[in-house]
Amino acid sequence: MERRRDDWTADVPVLMVTACGRCGNHWYLPHEHCPVCGSDEVADVAASGGGLCVAVTRLHVTAEPTDAAAGPVRLALVELDEGPVVMGRAHDDALSPGDRAVVSFRPDGHDGVLVPSFAQAGSA
Amino acid sequence: MTAALTGVGVTSFGRQPGPDSVEWQVEAASLALADAGVDADAVDTLITGYSTVASHLMPANLFAERFGIRPATAFGMSVGGATGLAMLAQAARLVASGTARHVLVVAGEDRASGQTRETSTRTLAQVGHRRYEVPLGGTVPAYYALLASRYLWTYGLEPASLAAFPVQMRAHAARKLGAQFQKEITVEDVLASRPVAEPLRLLDCCPVSDGGAAFVVSAAPTGDRSLEIAGTGQAHRHQHLSAMEPGASGASLAAQRALAEADLSWEAVDVYGIYDSFSITVTMLLEELGLTPPGRAGAYARAGAFEVDGRYPMNTHGGLLSYGHCGVGGGMAHLAEVAMQLRHERGASQVGGAEVGYVHADGGVLSAHVGVVLRRRS
Numbered sequence A: 001m002e003r004r005r006d007d008w009t010a011d012v013p014v015l016m017v018t019a020c021g022r023c024g025n026h027w028y029l030p031h032e033h034c035p036v037c038g039s040d041e042v043a044d045v046a047a048s049g050g051g052l053c054v055a056v057t058r059l060h061v062t063a064e065p066t067d068a069a070a071g072p073v074r075l076a077l078v079e080l081d082e083g084p085v086v087m088g089r090a091h092d093d094a095l096s097p098g099d100r101a102v103v104s105f106r107p108d109g110h111d112g113v114l115v116p117s118f119a120q121a122g123s124a
Numbered sequence B: 001m002t003a004a005l006t007g008v009g010v011t012s013f014g015r016q017p018g019p020d021s022v023e024w025q026v027e028a029a030s031l032a033l034a035d036a037g038v039d040a041d042a043v044d045t046l047i048t049g050y051s052t053v054a055s056h057l058m059p060a061n062l063f064a065e066r067f068g069i070r071p072a073t074a075f076g077m078s079v080g081g082a083t084g085l086a087m088l089a090q091a092a093r094l095v096a097s098g099t100a101r102h103v104l105v106v107a108g109e110d111r112a113s114g115q116t117r118e119t120s121t122r123t124l125a126q127v128g129h130r131r132y133e134v135p136l137g138g139t140v141p142a143y144y145a146l147l148a149s150r151y152l153w154t155y156g157l158e159p160a161s162l163a164a165f166p167v168q169m170r171a172h173a174a175r176k177l178g179a180q181f182q183k184e185i186t187v188e189d190v191l192a193s194r195p196v197a198e199p200l201r202l203l204d205c206c207p208v209s210d211g212g213a214a215f216v217v218s219a220a221p222t223g224d225r226s227l228e229i230a231g232t233g234q235a236h237r238h239q240h241l242s243a244m245e246p247g248a249s250g251a252s253l254a255a256q257r258a259l260a261e262a263d264l265s266w267e268a269v270d271v272y273g274i275y276d277s278f279s280i281t282v283t284m285l286l287e288e289l290g291l292t293p294p295g296r297a298g299a300y301a302r303a304g305a306f307e308v309d310g311r312y313p314m315n316t317h318g319g320l321l322s323y324g325h326c327g328v329g330g331g332m333a334h335l336a337e338v339a340m341q342l343r344h345e346r347g348a349s350q351v352g353g354a355e356v357g358y359v360h361a362d363g364g365v366l367s368a369h370v371g372v373v374l375r376r377r378s
């Protein structure tokens, strides 16, 4: 059965990462076993929500035609301080790779679902 | 490994309304069997790739009935863009083990005409994680755009470095019958094309196409034109972008496994077919394979390294970026082109003295990797 976490996918405004109790590897997406060492001694921990922005895109062609009408969708990859890379929205036009980024949670997903969204640290 | 690539068949790619997915498969299979000199009723094993337009539980049975063959073994496969080479790798194993004598590998799809662009985009976006990525509104171009953004930032490069690949692929396609796009383009054209998912622009992205491709893999050569499948290798290290290990997608691992099986090194390879769904895809693959130094693939492209007479002649049919992309068949066209190069049948685009070829495909977001080494029989 798929592991469920009390994180933003369950409307709880937090990013969860999983730590391996054997080798110390951290990851983001749910896995039953550590992909590095195979251990199933895994524990979820809440991430601080800060990290280094490593990629951004402005998406002009989306799967849902209505999305494009609202302007380009901005996505970012942020390497969290805990190690894993997380994909999120970006609500800060200035956010660029190399910037320190912080997460907040906004109802910006399809049908208003809560999604992680990044901005430059220190910005509003 | 004792396995022969006895036939290849690739249809023209493009927006070609009319045939449905199975009908494209039929055309490609007919071409490959004729190329091999193998009768349809000699096919004892059939492997068929999925179609996103006509998703079916039993793609091989569907094809077999329509084509009018009754193989002893038939099954479908599905590892995204790597499916075509994965089917070939499986076919090679089946003939090498004595389980099969002639394996027909086939894929085809009316991906351009059989569905709307929105449907196609939405279907393909499902390679994203259902709960952690898809709700963000991403698409396949967006996932690759994030890889491109990270790449350009890491090496301090501008989008023009990626643009060298669409330009090179178009130059190849201009000399290849059946290619979807043949009008030559410049780096300026790429940079001026409309943004799809920045930094990627329209000309950084392959088109969707109607078409098909097929191979015949046999236990023994059927003639002088048959090639040896010298080695295959795979790696499957993640599915989703958010689980990818930077710099270790699996591309290099698959290639090293294929080269090891062939007992060859890169120095032996004369001609290449490298998956190029986006400009960033082929860029990252070339660098992870170790063919160019990190951050330098674009510079190599600008210097002509991937031209017919360059250091790494690559995708001389125009690749996905210009020959076109009909799904599983798109990644098979690279192998068919390399096969024709090794058979010395490419006329003005012939790579001189080509003896060994390497073909690489990836599926998903650099998720599934298959490398194949082909060798001309001496």
Ligand SMILES: [Zn+2]
Residues within 6 Å of the ligand: A020, A021, A022, A023, A024, A025, A034, A035, A036, A037, A038, A039
């Ligand atoms: Zn571990």
